[in-house]
Every structure is written in structure tokens, then in C-alpha cells.
Amino acid sequence: MRGAVLYAPGDVRFEERDDPKIIKPTDAIIRTTATCVCGSDLWDYRGINRVDRPAPFGHEYVGIVEEVGSDVHTIKPGQFVIGSFFASDNTCANCRNGYQTNCLHREFVGAEGCQAERIRIPLADGTLVATPEQPAEQHIAGLLACSDVMGTGWYAAVAAEVKPGDTVAVVGDGAVGLCAVIAAKELGAGRIIAMSRHEPRQKLAREFGATHIVAERADDGIARIKELTGGIGADRVLECVGTEQSMQQALRSTRPGGNVGFVGVPHGVAIDGEELFYSHVGLRGGPAPVREFLPDLIDRVLSGRIDPGKVFDLVLPLEQVAEGYRAMDERRAIKTLLRP
Amino acid sequence: MRGAVLYAPGDVRFEERDDPKIIKPTDAIIRTTATCVCGSDLWDYRGINRVDRPAPFGHEYVGIVEEVGSDVHTIKPGQFVIGSFFASDNTCANCRNGYQTNCLHREFVGAEGCQAERIRIPLADGTLVATPEQPAEQHIAGLLACSDVMGTGWYAAVAAEVKPGDTVAVVGDGAVGLCAVIAAKELGAGRIIAMSRHEPRQKLAREFGATHIVAERADDGIARIKELTGGIGADRVLECVGTEQSMQQALRSTRPGGNVGFVGVPHGVAIDGEELFYSHVGLRGGPAPVREFLPDLIDRVLSGRIDPGKVFDLVLPLEQVAEGYRAMDERRAIKTLLRP
Structure with a gap:
């Protein structure tokens, strides 16, 4: 599959990468429907955060579940799902308190890069929220916004x-x-x-x-x-x-x-x-406990009550991810949505 | 009248000072029933805060109203009163929001020193809370505690x-x-x-x-x-x-x-x-908006529900104020109560 990799400040490349695989029985693999560029990625892109080695990039996603591990019980292949940039078990004391981004078993989903055609999601049952049915095209952007900026x-x-x-x-x-x-x-x-x-x-x-x-x-x-x-x-x-x-x-x-x-x-x-x-x-x-708000936010988007998808004022094919970064860096775009 | 003055770190003197007078029509003068030494005074006493010139000392008090200005309407001579270390009008936007220590017209009552036989209280109607009747001796310490440490x-x-x-x-x-x-x-x-x-x-x-x-x-x-x-x-x-x-x-x-x-x-x-x-x-x-809590705290003390007066483990005549500071500085006392 192909995905974005940050090589150095200002140097984002779209290239062939290994397909993600189920590593733990609680993982799921999703096929990305849409992903995007985050303002917080610009700290790396601009070299304000240190970039030591080429790193897969991006941490926002919506997609279709392709495969689940043997210990995933509520998330099923074929579902349309949204999740947070931090994977969480949604059962530990911090999750129960509503702070899933401080889950005692959290993992950063972006570590393997979400600006990619496929993504491995750890702790799939705790992390992902499925929509009741496949959402209409008009709601994709709004749902994607819920995975980070709207939740934040x-x-x-x-x-x-x-x-x-x-x-x-x-x-x-x-x-x-x-x-x-x-x-x-x-x-x-x-x-x-x-x-x-x-x-x-x-x-x-x-x-x-x-x-x-x-x-x-x-x-x-x-x-x-x-x-x-x-x-x-x-x-x-x-x-x-x-x-x-x-x-x-x-x-x-x-x-x-x-x-x-x-x-x-x-x-x-x-x-x-x-x-x-x-x-x-x-x-x-703090890093927003997006998982806590997702069910409610998804409802608000699907019912048409809110439309945070409007923050995406630039839509590009995923392979043009580098241009997506440039446009945001130069403030030509508020936020770039990327479609594989 | 006599009162405490801090001359330099470690140097508290009890000496003759001018009697306080009504300066503004919203002032009241009280005769001190009890006052005390605050842990925050130790920052000055120990020279951690700078002491530039001899300064009247102390900011906690209960007492009997002796005189009120022409624009004081709810507080009357003869009442037993408790107030906060910050005078507040209790009517401005910050007071109405419950943050009387950020009153738009606040004045620090301690500026003229409350470890004294008499004290001028600015904004008397907004600052002071009177007890329903003269309190029993057993409640004096608890009521005094409400003027700062219990409220804080x-x-x-x-x-x-x-x-x-x-x-x-x-x-x-x-x-x-x-x-x-x-x-x-x-x-x-x-x-x-x-x-x-x-x-x-x-x-x-x-x-x-x-x-x-x-x-x-x-x-x-x-x-x-x-x-x-x-x-x-x-x-x-x-x-x-x-x-x-x-x-x-x-x-x-x-x-x-x-x-x-x-x-x-x-x-x-x-x-x-x-x-x-x-x-x-x-x-x-922040500095506790003691005024906000005073009516409730006074009730709890007078009903015997709480007894914060127990924090006073040293009671001295006011003229021994210097020993009161020494005892707290050396952690021989938790808190010193002073009686004129």
C-alpha cells in the first residue's frame, strides 16, 4: 500500500509502504475512506518539533473495517468507523472517568501513519465507533472532522x-x-x-x-x-x-x-x-478524549445538526499529500482532506 | 491604641499607633475581639517577601462595630462581625460571580494592620457579616478562623x-x-x-x-x-x-x-x-473569596457542626504578638490567636 512519510521539515513523500498487519488480537485493519492534515502536524512539518528519521505521518481517519484480531468482539469487518488519534481500551479507570487519551493502555494511532491507504488500529473495540450504516458521501468530511478537530x-x-x-x-x-x-x-x-x-x-x-x-x-x-x-x-x-x-x-x-x-x-x-x-x-x-465524545458527535453530524466538515476547504487525492501540507503551511487552506 | 508593626524580618513590635478613623463614608471602625497570625504573614516575617519600611501587620479579625460612616446601612454599631482580609463592595460583577477577593473596588484590610486594638474596615456593608447575636466565648476562635483559614x-x-x-x-x-x-x-x-x-x-x-x-x-x-x-x-x-x-x-x-x-x-x-x-x-x-462563604461557614460554626477554632493551639494576649510569630516560625504552634 502507499502512505505519507515525513523525511525532514517540509519534505513529505507519498511512497510504497508495508501493508499493516494484525499484530495483537485486539487490533483491526481499516481501509481508509478519508484522512487529513492536522494543524499539530505542522509543528513537525515546520521543524519546530525535531524530526530525527523518516516517519509515517498523520493521525486522523475514517474507514471501512477490513479485518479484526481474534480478541475484537464489537467491531466487525465491513463497518464504517471513526476513531481517535489515541487508541484506548475504554475500560480502565481513566477511560471510565472520560479521559481516554490518558488510557492506561493507550497507543498513538499516528505512530504508523494514518495518511495511508490502510491503517492498523490498536484496541479496536475500545477505540473505534461504528456508524449505524454506511454514511452518505455528504457526511464523510464531518465524520472525519470528529476524529480530531471537532472532538478537540x-x-x-x-x-x-x-x-x-x-x-x-x-x-x-x-x-x-x-x-x-x-x-x-x-x-x-x-x-x-x-x-x-x-x-x-x-x-x-x-x-x-x-x-x-x-x-x-x-x-x-x-x-x-x-x-x-x-x-x-x-x-x-x-x-x-x-x-x-x-x-x-x-x-x-x-x-x-x-x-x-x-x-x-x-x-x-x-x-x-x-x-x-x-x-x-x-x-x-490536554489531548482531547475524543472517544468520549464520538457517539454524541457522530449523531450530531448524521442528523445534520452540525457540519464541522466545512473546515475542509481543500480536498486532494491522497497522493498529493505534500501539496496538502504546503497549502496549510502557507495558510492557503484551513484544513486539507485527503482521499485515497 | 496599640498594634503590631513589622519593622524587619523577625522584628515585630507592639506599639502605640494612631486610632483608626472613618475616612470614607462606607468605612466602619471595629474594636477587635480577637485576631491572629497567618501562615502567609511568615513570608514577610522570614524576609522571603521584601520588607521595605515598618508596616502594620495582620489581616484576620473579629470584633464589635464601634462606629460606621454615613453611607453604611446594614452594619450597625454593637454588632459582632467577621470579615475577609479583602474588603469588597459585594455588588460589582466579580462579587456577584462569587469572587469578592477580585472585587473591582477591593481594598486590602491588612494594609492598616489587624493585629491591633481597633481596625478600620473599608466597604463595611459589603465586607462584614454580623452574627445573629453576640456569640458565646466558645465560638470566638471558630468565627475568627472563618475570616481567613477556614474560608481559604x-x-x-x-x-x-x-x-x-x-x-x-x-x-x-x-x-x-x-x-x-x-x-x-x-x-x-x-x-x-x-x-x-x-x-x-x-x-x-x-x-x-x-x-x-x-x-x-x-x-x-x-x-x-x-x-x-x-x-x-x-x-x-x-x-x-x-x-x-x-x-x-x-x-x-x-x-x-x-x-x-x-x-x-x-x-x-x-x-x-x-x-x-x-x-x-x-x-x-487564588486568594479565597471568603466573603462568599462567610454566612454558610458562620452557620456551621455556631451550630457546632464544624470547629475550625481548634487550629489555634496557642492563645496569647495581643501585646505578646512577637512571641506568637516566633512560635509559628519555629513550628511550635500551628496558629496563634491574639486577644487584646
């Missing part, structure tokens, strides 16, 4: 404890930030402030439910949020970037007693304990 | 979102940590693990509701908490110290999806964003 945006809102009527600000206008707007709306936010300087993204944010756009950044952005909130800050702020600046912007835009949910993978972020103390801001982040 | 321990448990049945660990066996044990018990914790190496404090912790004692610290302490919690960590951890080590111990003793409430004033604490991210731990701290 949802977790940002859950971690920030968004409640009906809240004023919610979203820092970051990538696919996750845009999905966080959807999540805030679904959870009943009264006002949703999207922080974005890019006209097409502002437009999509509005379509997803943003009621206000703030184009300013850093201190100016914080001042605008304060202006919109009677001087105290937003009730909940969803941090969807992962830099020191974006984290500071999030923390300082939140009212005393409010919450920040942070889902951008932090790069060089240190939080000053004393500033956090006097701010009274609550903070929770 | 309570906030630690609220900030950590303690729920019935939770396993709660408390880092720090000072008066606040011990009051945090009371709070965890009142909020329904199933198991309460007090981290303490000091036999008299362990004993009081057990009396307050601790079900387990962990004497180990740092990595060994974290390992013990993990052992007690099936390997994943406590549901909620209450950080009542404020050092880098204690914060790390708290964060690393908490299960994924659990919460840390931190009320020790952070000194040199930096939180690594990436570690916090992958931990899935929620974090909220």
Missing part, C-alpha cells in the same frame, strides 16, 4: 465548562478553533467571540455561530474582549493554538472565576503561578 | 470541585491545610488523605476527618497517593503551601481529569504548560 474543539468547551448563556471567546482560527465555535454554540453559549484576522475564517466562524469577531491580538485583543464584557473578561476562553502568546491572551481575557480550556499542544509555554493565582482563572487542557 | 480551606475544596465520594488529598498541614480537611469532609469526600509529617497535626487532621495520613513528601509522597488510588492519583488535591515543590506534588498526585485547588500564595512557582496539558488536570487557585 468540543473538549476545549467542556474543559472550560461552557454553560448556557456564557460569553465564550475562542483564541485561534484554525480548524480546531472553528470547531470550538461550533461546540460553544451547541453547549448554549450566549455570545461567542472568535479571535481571527483572516476574512474567510471570520466568515466560517460566523457561519458556525460566532456573534462577534475580534481581529486584534495580544494586549489589544485582550482589551477588546474586556470592552465587550463590562471590563472583566469572558466567562470561558478556548485556547486553540499552543503558544506562549496565545496562552497569555487566553488567560488574560478570562474573568475572575472563569475558565480556560486549552487544546493547542503547548510549545514553550510556562504559566506564572502567582499571576494564575491572583487571576482566579480555572485552567484545564 | 473551603475555597481550596470548592476550587478543586470536591464532590461527594471523592478521594481528596491535602498538601500542607498548616492551619489552612487542616481547615481544607474540614471542607473536604463537609463537601462529602469519601476518603481524605492528609499529607503531614508532624504528629500533633496528623492527630488534628484525623479529628477533622482525614481517613489516611501520608508522611512522605515529593516523589515518595506522590507514589503513596498513587498506591492509595489504584495507580491513577486522587480525584481532587488541595494545595495549601505555595512552593514549587508543593505545587508539583499536588499536580502529580492528581488523576487525569481531576482537579487541584491551590490556595498557598505561590512563591517562585512556574507551571510547565506541556506537563499540565498531558496531565489533564484542572487547576484553579
Whole structure:
């Protein structure tokens, strides 16, 4: 089969790779229906994370089950499935607490690369969620979004404890930030402030439910949020970037007693304990426990209630994966969907 | 009148000072019934916080109202009152959200020193809570504890979102940590693990509701908490110290999806964003909005349901305030109560 491999910063190749095989009896093999490029992959692509050796790439997927191991009981060949980037048994104490990305037996599905024609999914019964039937073509993109960005945006809102009527600000206008707007709306936010300087993204944010756009950044952005909130800050702020600046912007835009949910993978972020103390801001982040939200999110997509698939503004054949990365790196695309 | 003044690290003097006067029409003057020494005062006393000039000292108090300004309407002369270390109007947006220590008009009551025979209380209507009648002598210590340490321990448990049945660990066996044990018990914790190496404090912790004692610290302490919690960590951890080590111990003793409430004033604490991210731990701290909890805490004390006054294991006449500090500095006393 063929798949994407990152050789060095900026150097993604689509090449022949070994077919994945059942290694453990809890594995499944899926034939990829769609996969995509994640904003977090850009940390590697841009050389901000170190790339030591050629590595299979990508961690988002939907597909059809082709084969299951002898210890897989609920997932069956032929099913259309969606799963998270972390495989989880969905039975351990952390899974039962709703934190499947901290499963005591978790494995990173992306380790073998999901931008490929076939993928091995560990802990298939715990990881994969099957749709009731084969989904219509119009829902493929939305379901694929649930495997990461929609689940991550949802977790940002859950971690920030968004409640009906809240004023919610979203820092970051990538696919996750845009999905966080959807999540805030679904959870009943009264006002949703999207922080974005890019006209097409502002437009999509509005379509997803943003009621206000703030184009300013850093201190100016914080001042605008304060202006919109009677001087105290937003009730909940969803941090969807992962830099020191974006984290500071999030923390300082939140009212005393409010919450920040942070889902951008932090790069060089240190939080000053004393500033956090006097701010009274609550903070929770992490790799989103997508598995926890998948059944609900799949329902919302299939019923047409939400359409996170709109974050994909570039669709390419899988063999053009390198162009998919370039387009996102140069911000020509919000998110690239790839079809084998 | 006479009051305590900190001249330099280790140098507390009890001396003649000007009588406090009504400065703003929202002020009240109280005659101090009891005051005390706070663990957070030790940061100054030990020279960890800089002491630039002689400063009136102390920020905890209960007393009898002697005089009120022309714009004070609910508080009356003759009432027995308890208040927080931060004066608050109790009407601004932050107060209404339950964060009176972030009141838009807050003033630090301790600025003029509460270890004194009389105290000016700004924003008296918003700050002070009167008891229904003059309290019995046996309740004075418990009511005084509510003005800071009991309110702060309570906030630690609220900030950590303690729920019935939770396993709660408390880092720090000072008066606040011990009051945090009371709070965890009142909020329904199933198991309460007090981290303490000091036999008299362990004993009081057990009396307050601790079900387990962990004497180990740092990595060994974290390992013990993990052992007690099936390997994943406590549901909620209450950080009542404020050092880098204690914060790390708290964060690393908490299960994924659990919460840390931190009320020790952070000194040199930096939180690594990436570690916090992958931990899935929620974090909220701050100076406790004692005012929010006072009516409830006063009820619990007067009804005999809780007795946080037991944290005072040394009672001295106010003029011996210097000895009160020495005893706490040398850990001969958990907390010193001072009577004018």
C-alpha cells in the first residue's frame, strides 16, 4: 500500500509502504475512506518539533473495517468507523472517568501513519465507533472532522465548562478553533467571540455561530474582549493554538472565576503561578478524549445538526499529500482532506 | 491604641499607633475581639517577601462595630462581625460571580494592620457579616478562623470541585491545610488523605476527618497517593503551601481529569504548560473569596457542626504578638490567636 512519510521539515513523500498487519488480537485493519492534515502536524512539518528519521505521518481517519484480531468482539469487518488519534481500551479507570487519551493502555494511532491507504488500529473495540450504516458521501468530511478537530474543539468547551448563556471567546482560527465555535454554540453559549484576522475564517466562524469577531491580538485583543464584557473578561476562553502568546491572551481575557480550556499542544509555554493565582482563572487542557465524545458527535453530524466538515476547504487525492501540507503551511487552506 | 508593626524580618513590635478613623463614608471602625497570625504573614516575617519600611501587620479579625460612616446601612454599631482580609463592595460583577477577593473596588484590610486594638474596615456593608447575636466565648476562635483559614480551606475544596465520594488529598498541614480537611469532609469526600509529617497535626487532621495520613513528601509522597488510588492519583488535591515543590506534588498526585485547588500564595512557582496539558488536570487557585462563604461557614460554626477554632493551639494576649510569630516560625504552634 502507499502512505505519507515525513523525511525532514517540509519534505513529505507519498511512497510504497508495508501493508499493516494484525499484530495483537485486539487490533483491526481499516481501509481508509478519508484522512487529513492536522494543524499539530505542522509543528513537525515546520521543524519546530525535531524530526530525527523518516516517519509515517498523520493521525486522523475514517474507514471501512477490513479485518479484526481474534480478541475484537464489537467491531466487525465491513463497518464504517471513526476513531481517535489515541487508541484506548475504554475500560480502565481513566477511560471510565472520560479521559481516554490518558488510557492506561493507550497507543498513538499516528505512530504508523494514518495518511495511508490502510491503517492498523490498536484496541479496536475500545477505540473505534461504528456508524449505524454506511454514511452518505455528504457526511464523510464531518465524520472525519470528529476524529480530531471537532472532538478537540468540543473538549476545549467542556474543559472550560461552557454553560448556557456564557460569553465564550475562542483564541485561534484554525480548524480546531472553528470547531470550538461550533461546540460553544451547541453547549448554549450566549455570545461567542472568535479571535481571527483572516476574512474567510471570520466568515466560517460566523457561519458556525460566532456573534462577534475580534481581529486584534495580544494586549489589544485582550482589551477588546474586556470592552465587550463590562471590563472583566469572558466567562470561558478556548485556547486553540499552543503558544506562549496565545496562552497569555487566553488567560488574560478570562474573568475572575472563569475558565480556560486549552487544546493547542503547548510549545514553550510556562504559566506564572502567582499571576494564575491572583487571576482566579480555572485552567484545564490536554489531548482531547475524543472517544468520549464520538457517539454524541457522530449523531450530531448524521442528523445534520452540525457540519464541522466545512473546515475542509481543500480536498486532494491522497497522493498529493505534500501539496496538502504546503497549502496549510502557507495558510492557503484551513484544513486539507485527503482521499485515497 | 496599640498594634503590631513589622519593622524587619523577625522584628515585630507592639506599639502605640494612631486610632483608626472613618475616612470614607462606607468605612466602619471595629474594636477587635480577637485576631491572629497567618501562615502567609511568615513570608514577610522570614524576609522571603521584601520588607521595605515598618508596616502594620495582620489581616484576620473579629470584633464589635464601634462606629460606621454615613453611607453604611446594614452594619450597625454593637454588632459582632467577621470579615475577609479583602474588603469588597459585594455588588460589582466579580462579587456577584462569587469572587469578592477580585472585587473591582477591593481594598486590602491588612494594609492598616489587624493585629491591633481597633481596625478600620473599608466597604463595611459589603465586607462584614454580623452574627445573629453576640456569640458565646466558645465560638470566638471558630468565627475568627472563618475570616481567613477556614474560608481559604473551603475555597481550596470548592476550587478543586470536591464532590461527594471523592478521594481528596491535602498538601500542607498548616492551619489552612487542616481547615481544607474540614471542607473536604463537609463537601462529602469519601476518603481524605492528609499529607503531614508532624504528629500533633496528623492527630488534628484525623479529628477533622482525614481517613489516611501520608508522611512522605515529593516523589515518595506522590507514589503513596498513587498506591492509595489504584495507580491513577486522587480525584481532587488541595494545595495549601505555595512552593514549587508543593505545587508539583499536588499536580502529580492528581488523576487525569481531576482537579487541584491551590490556595498557598505561590512563591517562585512556574507551571510547565506541556506537563499540565498531558496531565489533564484542572487547576484553579487564588486568594479565597471568603466573603462568599462567610454566612454558610458562620452557620456551621455556631451550630457546632464544624470547629475550625481548634487550629489555634496557642492563645496569647495581643501585646505578646512577637512571641506568637516566633512560635509559628519555629513550628511550635500551628496558629496563634491574639486577644487584646
